[in-house]
Amino acid sequence: MTLLAFETSCDETSVAVVRAGEVLSNVVSSQVRLHAEYGGVVPELAVREHLRNLIPVAETALREARVKVEKLEAVAATQGPGLPSALMIGLKAGQALAFALRKPFVGIHHHEAHLYSPWITGAPPKADFGKFEPNVSLIVSGGHTMLVHVEAELKHRVLGSTVDDAAGECFDKAGKLIGLGYPAGPEIDRLAEQGNPKAFDFPRPMLNDSHDDFSFSGLKTSVRYFLRDHPRLLDDQQAVRDLCASVQAAIVEVLVKKTLRATKRLGARCVTASGGVTCNRALRRDLAAACAREGLPMRLAERNLCTDNAAMIGILAERKLERGDVASSLDEEIQPGWALA
Numbered sequence: 583m584t585l586l587a588f589e590t591s592c593d594e595t596s597v598a599v600v601r602a603g604e605v606l607s608n609v610v611s612s613q614v615r616l617h618a619e620y621g622g623v624v625p626e627l628a629v630r631e632h633l634r635n636l637i638p639v640a641e642t643a644l645r646e647a648r649v650k651v652e653k654l655e656a657v658a659a660t661q662g663p664g665l666p667s668a669l670m671i672g673l674k675a676g677q678a679l680a681f682a683l684r685k686p687f688v689g690i691h692h693h694e695a696h697l698y699s700p701w702i703t704g705a706p707p708k709a710d711f712g713k714f715e716p717n718v719s720l721i722v723s724g725g726h727t728m729l730v731h732v733e734a735e736l737k738h739r740v741l742g743s744t745v746d747d748a749a750g751e752c753f754d755k756a757g758k759l760i761g762l763g764y765p766a767g768p769e770i771d772r773l774a775e776q777g778n779p780k781a782f783d784f785p786r787p788m789l790n791d792s793h794d795d796f797s798f799s800g801l802k803t804s805v806r807y808f809l810r811d812h813p814r815l816l817d818d819q820q821a822v823r824d825l826c827a828s829v830q831a832a833i834v835e836v837l838v839k840k841t842l843r844a845t846k847r848l849g850a851r852c853v854t855a856s857g858g859v860t861c862n863r864a865l866r867r868d869l870a871a872a873c874a875r876e877g878l879p880m881r882l883a884e885r886n887l888c889t890d891n892a893a894m895i896g897i898l899a900e901r902k903l904e905r906g907d908v909a910s911s912l913d914e915e916i917q918p919g920w921a922l923a
Contacts, residue, residue: 583903584649585656586640586679587896590672591664591692592724593623595635598892599647600900603709605702606647608886608893611635614765621764622754625665632671640675643892654683658899661689661910662917663726669916677912686909688899693922695894696721697732700854700881702897707884709897711735715852715879718845722837722865723857724750724765727796729844730922732854736905740922741844742794749833750859752798756805756829761816770826771862777820777827779864782808784832794844801832834865838872845878856883858890 589596593613599606613631617623644651659676662669673689680687697719701710718741719730727750728743747755750767757766784804787797805825815821845853853873859865860883873880887894903909 583655583900584653585658585896585900586643586654587657587690587892587899588636588640588659588672588676589692589890589892589895590632590636590668591660591662592668592890593617593628593631594890595632595639596890596892597636597640597643598896599643599649600893600896603711603897603900605707605893605897606649607643608707608891609639609643609646610889610891611639618764621758623665625667628665629667629671632668636671636675652683654685656680656686656688656899656903656909657683658688658690658895660692660695660895661914662920663692664918666916666918669918673916681912686903687912688902688907689910689914690895690899691920691922692890692895693721693726693728694738695898696723696856696883697730697738697854698898698901699856699883699887699894702887702894703884707887707893709901711901716850717852717854717881718841718848718850720837720841720853720855720860720869721857722749722855722859724748724754724859726857727798727837728922729794729841731844731848731850736902738922742796742840744796744798746797746799747802749796749798749837752802752833753830753859755802759802759806759809760822760825767859767862770830771864773823774827774830774864777823777825779827779831781821781824782828784808784828786832786836789836789839794840796836796840798833798836801829805829830862830864834862834868837865838868841869842872842876846876852879852881854881854883856888858888860888861885
């Protein structure tokens with residue numbers, strides 16, 4: 583099956599072509615520089631850029647895959663969750679193309695696609711579902727942090743999620759307090775590499791709670807009060823590195839310990855992680871070390887598949903069609919607040 587997928591849930595315009603589990607092309611046009619000026623994603627600007635970029639990105643994806651549009655056998659797009667106006671661009675484009683080609687269309691849950699992105703590996707990338715095994719999956723992105731028990735292919739249940747600020751939001755908000763640009767997560771990661779993670783003691787919210795939910799709002803507030811009480815700290819370059827390392831250590835410890843605790847409680851034998859924050863080097867290192875200590879196999883999404891991308895949308899859509907799922911109606915609407923069941 584040759585399938586074209588669209589992803590426009592936030593500030594990346596992405597189109598991919600997949601065939602038989604292989605990613606033939608995955609083109610992403612990022613808007614990070616545009617939104618950096620405003621310190622966050624501006625929905626109106628995101629929509630304008632999606633409208634401007636969608637057709638050129640789709641043409642590039644088809645050209646790189648060496649696929650003619652009339653050879654497509656199915657179309658997919660992110661249906662939710664995400665920014666409503668941004669979701670609309672990709673979903674309606676996908677539905678229109680499927681209608682014109684008289685081919686099946688599949689609306690995909692963005693977070694469900696993240697669940698399976700760790701199983702896409704290699705060069706060129708290809709889905710490795712033959713090695714799939716039940717797992718506890720950590721999805722950690724700009725606006726979402728959740729733990730999911732993936733009991734079997736296309737069968738999962740959410741164990742816990744963020745009750746206020748997600749990990750990615752905490753990185754960005756703490757970074758803004760420190761004076762870093764948007765998005766602050768990568769810059770904190772960079773500065774933390776030369777900092778002392780034990781220099782300052784910040785709270786680990788909900789670390790010892792028995793449930794699997796997350797909360798990072800208190801950590802962000804703690805950083806704000808710390809900087810209020812130590813205003814001169816930001817004039818010391820090494821102190822800033824130590825601060826970044828300490829904030830990062832608090833976030834990572836919560837993510838790693840709660841993931842491993844849930845895995846052991848459920849008796850799962852594999853851990854996976856995906857989402858934009860999974861690019862963070864400390865998280866990748868500490869999660870790998872924790873899994874190694876427990877003798878647990880671990881699969882992390884490739885860095886280029888951690889952030890929003892159409893490849894994971896296409897791979898999941900193709901898998902659903904192959905397993906007999908009914909195609910989505912062309913009349914379906916976006917689901918901005920779509921909860922992962």
